[in-house]
Amino acid sequence: MIPGSIPMKKWSLTKKILLILTLVVLGAGLVIYLNFNKLISSALRMSFESSLISEVYSLKFENLRLNPLEGNISVFNVSIEPKESVDYPYINSFIRLHTESLTLEQxxxxxxxxxxxxxxxxxxIKRPEVKLDVNGxxxxxxxFKPSQASEEAGKKRTLEAYFLREFELENASFHVVNSVKKRDFKIKNFNISLFDLFIDQQEGExxxxxxxxAISLEQFTGNLTEGPLKQAKFLEFRLAFDSVNVRKNLDTLIFKFQDMQAGIDSLDIHTKDSTYHLTMDLLQLAYRDQSILLKGLSFKPNLSNSEVQKKFRYQTAHFSGTVSSLAMQGVNFxxxxxxxxxxxxxxVLDSVSASIYKDNTKPKDINRFPEYLGxxxxxxxxxxxxxxxxxxxxxxxxxxRKADGSNAKxxxxxxxxxxxxxxxxTPEKELELNAIAYLxxxxxxxxxxxxxxLxxxxxxxxxxxxxxxxxxxPIIKAYTPAEIKNGTADEIVFQGLASNSSASGTMKFLYHGLEVDLQLKDQAKWKNSLVTFGANTVLIxxxxxxxxxxxxxxxxxxxxxxxxxxVNIIIKSVxxxxxxxxxxxxxxxxEFNELKKETRKEAKKEARQEKKRN
Structure with missing residues (x-):
């Protein structure tokens, strides 16, 4: 022994045997684990291949990890793709999915x-990429059921019944292409959580x-080739259902539930011709409460009034406006x-601001006859x-814009x-409208x-x-070349009946101190006014x-x-x-002269009676 050195311990034979056994067990465990993963992978593929879905779609994944103590399986780089040819002619749409990881628990x-x-x-499923092609x-x-070839082979079966306690789809990206309605949608950060899912697939249903x-998404954008809209997008969407039951066959879908809530933030829509822009800050819908709430509504043209009017051949009013809130109660969903x-x-609509514009220099559409509200x-x-x-x-x-080119507002x-x-x-009843406003x-x-x-x-x-x-x-000068210089209206009360072609009624207009400038030099302008005052007659x-x-x-x-x-016939009547x-x-x-005579007679009669009393 070298002086000052530390003597090395010799391992006993027992310790050496234990070490060798441990290494053997670990190696064998590793081999078994790797082979067991292969068995699980093979079983998963065979499970998929034994279902009818495999007749239309193919499943691929790269590797698999098993936690045998908890019964959890993690599958990586999973993809589901439609096959090139299928023996099911009624299938008109296909789904494609790719995800980095898919976890199966318990x-x-x-x-x-x-x-x-x-x-x-x-x-x-975390961060999957999904594409849906809709062709029907x-x-x-x-x-719905095996094809003849599959049935004869006896190797394909339907998903007769299936129960899943929980399903989570996190941060998915969706791309939906609808060839029928020619629409294209993209969705970011799409999430789904569902509990106690039961699927029972019967023949044909x-x-x-x-x-x-519960469904949520962070951003939605859509392009629409056909229909009145060109582009739509929103930032947040929330949808939740309780106690859902669905029945679906080849031509019918029945969807029932006990409660539903939905919400959309920052909706932004452009019409097909890019003329109008619709925005909405918030939409909330509650099934059980029977309510719908919309906030921050705006409907405005992207063009000037004159540019919008160029799109119309005849006199046509176009609208724009905003609504702070629109609340619906007692909605029977x-x-x-x-x-x-x-x-x-x-x-109930609150804080409504609306604008109407029309170019009356255009010709009238003589074939257009607006109906009354009833x-x-x-x-x-x-x-x-x-x-x-x-x-x-x-x-x-x-x-x-009046016929002479001037504007009236x-x-x-x-x-x-x-x-x-x-x-x-209820046609026997009447539609009633009551309004108060400031002219x-x-x-x-x-x-x-x-x-x-009726x-x-x-x-x-x-x-x-x-x-x-x-x-x-401002109103009188907008429609007639007249102007009130002075005067006070003590009371204006009117009533009438408007038929399909005319209106008639009565009015009591009490006033004093009236001075009117009839602008006789502009008599030519009176011809197209709503009301033609008799310019050669003296006003009282x-x-x-x-x-x-x-x-x-x-x-x-x-x-x-x-x-x-x-509205026009009411203005003309007033x-x-x-x-x-x-x-x-x-x-x-x-009639007024007759009333004056009766009034004078009554006054004389009262005077005589007063004289007699005195």
Missing amino acids: VDIRLLLESHELSLDKIL SNPILFP DMISLKNI DSLMYADKIFIEEI QSIAKIENPLRIGSVKVNHAELVNEE VHISNGTAEVRNLSNL AGRVEARLNLRFSY KPQFKFEGRLATFDLTHLN SQNPISETAPERSVHFAAVRDLNKGF LNGMKETMIMSKENRR
Whole structure:
């Protein structure tokens, strides 16, 4: 022994044997593990090949990892691809999937090895890439029953019944190509979570049930070649169902559930011709609460008014606007989904801003005859019943380019409206609309309309409270070459009945201190005005003309422009009533003279009675 050195311990024979045995066991375990993985891989492939799905799709994966203690299997670089030729002509759509990893948890390893049947509790797929080719209006991806060749071979079987406790799809990317509707969609970070999935595949029919399912995605973009839309996208989508039951065959899909909630953020849609742009900040839908909520709605053209009007050959009004919120309560989703019936208890719109523009220098479409609201709703094919529609804080701007090339603009602000009995199921009732708004931002106006569903007619009543008549100048000057210099309206009350071709009614227009500039030099412009004031007639400055004179209450009549809607005939009726008050026609003058005679007789009679009493 060298001085100062540490003596080495000699291993005993027992320790050497134990070390050798350990190495042998570990080596044997490694060999068994690798071979066992091959057995599991082979069993998985055979399980897939024994199903009908393998008649249409091929399964490939590179390697597999097994956790025998927990019964978990991890499969890597998995791909499912459609085969080039299949013996199932009714299959019209195909799916392609590739994922880096697929985890199967709580697998019955013994059943898989012995019978090649896959029984497990959970499937987890992370970051898959999925492409779906849709080539039919009712997409069919998988076979319902074996083909004749498969049945004769006796090696293919349907998925008769299958239960899965949990399924997770995380951060998937989807690409959907719909050849039928010519649409192309791309989805990022798509997630699905479902629990207690049961699939029962009978001959010619699939039956699916599950406890609940939650779907979310981060971004959606879509291009649409056909239809009214060109492009659509949104940032967030959420959808959840409880207690789902599905039955599907070759031509029918029945989908039932106990509850459903959905949400969309930042919706952005462009129309096909890129003329209009629709955006929405938020959509929330709740099945059990029977509610739908939309926030931040905007519908605006991408072009100027004149550019939009170039797309129309005839006089056509185009619209734009925004809505802060639109809430629907009492929505019967079952009637809508299963019977195409629209039943809603209440719709409330808040902070509505709308604009209407029309170019009247264009020719009229003499073959276009707008119907009144009653007839338009009665013609809706789907059964419809909406209890009430309420509008709060409404702003409306109506702008027209007149025939002489000048512009006319009317502004209605701070409006509220309510519509009742919006239905095509109760024709014996009337559609009623009540509205309050401010004309030119200052004049309070109240209007009640009652549309008949049985006849092309409606009743109208209105009232304007006390106001300075000069406040009406923006409206009057928009349609006539006249201007009010001074005057106060004490009360304006009117009512009438509009038929398909005309309207008539009565008006009481009380005022004092009226001064009107008729602009006689511009009489040529009166020809195309809504109302033609008698420019050669002297207007009375007040109604009644004295403290002892009777009030002027007049009859009015207006002829409807059959190529325009109900709003135009109401405006014509009101302005005709005002004109009749200030410049009476022969018929109204005759009635007023009779009223004056009766008033004088009554005054003389009272004077005589007063004299007798004294």
